[in-house]
Amino acid sequence: MQRQHTLIFIILFIFFKMKSILKVSLITLIVIIGFSSCKKDRKIDVNTEDPSIDKPDNQEKFGTVSIVFSSKAGNSDLELDSVKYTNAHGDSLTISKFKYYLSNFKLIKDDGTVYKQEESYHLINRSNGKTYTVELENVPVGTYNSLNYLLGVDSARNTSGAQTGALDPALNMFWSWNQGYIFLLFEGTSPASQSFNQALSFHIGGFTLPYNCIRSISPSFGSQNVLVTEGHNSTIFVNTDVLKMFESPHLIKFSQVSESLGGAIGSSISDNAANMFSIASIQN
């Protein structure tokens, strides 16, 4: 705007040194310049999709990484309702609902450089499919030897006001009476359960001490690496074994524990659930 006005004043100076016909042409010119410059101003104000803003530094090269989570029960694909499974203690069970939040995905290079996914919140719901894929975009090329994410939703986002997308409370993974997200929801039945209708109901959440149920997960890559090369997609396959929720380090006997809404039991189940994830394979 400043520059535009300076320009106008220069033109104004020349203007009075000119003849009429020239003056009329100039007025037309000014009108055009004026309006087109305004248009430009407005574009800067409202346009958040300017491609140069989101594009990373041109000198770096990028690839993509997909992380495919498959729901398992032991070594088999997890089937809801129809299949009877056995937990580590030997209790029989069926599973009707299994869903969980993963957030804050990071890939870590061998030199310690960290790639972080922006707005990284994912609700994985077995009812919506056997697999769920997290797509990491604009990952700088290089060798990554570690993957890290949170089981749950970081405490900041639990208290940052109304959210949308994967964190929309309409998805029914939000506690209204003790507000915050349900990080991990498991429902099913077991003959060992002392609850009404032999129900199993574990709704795990809570982000305050002493029963913080958020867990940081770094499934072992073993001797493998993720090699990100320019314009290329690598895929990490992760298995999520639901039965690990009841195995270790806190062995869960359904005759004693068949439900939880966070608290001490929730915290124990979160310790166990942190062991649900294992790398099946990496495809570079």
Place this chain on the structure above:
Amino acid sequence: MTLRRIFSFLFLLNILSCKTDSEILPSISKEDIQIKWPDYFPQPEYNFENNSLTKEGFYLGKKLFYDPILSKDSTISCGSCHQSFVAFAHADHKLSHGINNLQGIRNAPGLYNLIWQKSFFWDGGARHIELQPIAPIINPVEMGETIDHVVYKLRRNNAYKSLFNKAFMSDSITSQLLLKALAQFMGALISTNSKYDRYIQNPKMNPFTDDEKDGLALFENKCSSCHPAPLFTDGFFRNNGLDSTFIDSGRYRITNLPSDWGKFKVPSLRNVEVTYPYMHNGRFETLEQVLEHYNNGVLQSVTLDPLLRNGIALNNTEKRKIITFLKTLTDRDFIQDKRFSE
């Protein structure tokens, strides 16, 4: 018209055209929705960050607040249990009433100065003003709805489509925008114009009576450690000796800490004259009963607040004067404000 005039006109037009363009952008049209408070108030917890207060957002929030569309059978609105003429408490109701004549477990508190609150509900179970309304909407004994279905109903409603569009420049109605609109209305409910406030700001122009002055001095001496000015609450959770065993575990329900058994949030005493009945379960009808409880009714328990171990000794004159002072905390302008009432 000389060419010089034409030039000036065009020059002006250029500038004006730019200005018009910038006004097309989302702007804060506060007009009659001014958020302000006296300088002796602290900075609020909620600053409408990521939710700019606009006239359109405020009035959308108000319409939603008074609309039973938020409940399962379209019988209960937020305003059913939060009535403007009693500072948004529920006049003469001990416990909140929901759909199908169901009854809640706690007394509906007054709604004002919410942007200074760190947490909501008697047990502090809600930690953000935008998220708080989810609880009454989905509570089976309050509105008994689902967030999903409320959004569905709003999306089918042409009036709301247009109002959400005007307020948020968005073509789609989401739970996020619903909650932000409600937060704009509720956040704008600010009560800072009681007789007490006018006295603090200019005691010569707005003097207290002798009884009010005595009451203030007594209050500062005996009540203000839990109910400090200017908000008249410290926002903490305390067991004030209503019970020795607890039907309602209070803050424990949120923290699972045994030390929180039977603790409830210290309520603000602004507008306390009109927000009866009192306490989390509405057990006291009058301020006289409340003060008599502190004088001679405090029950001992492990989590009883240390400040109340021996109760608060109050003779009848002291009680009367404290109540006289408490009535100076009533903000008539606020409870009669047409911008807020249905």
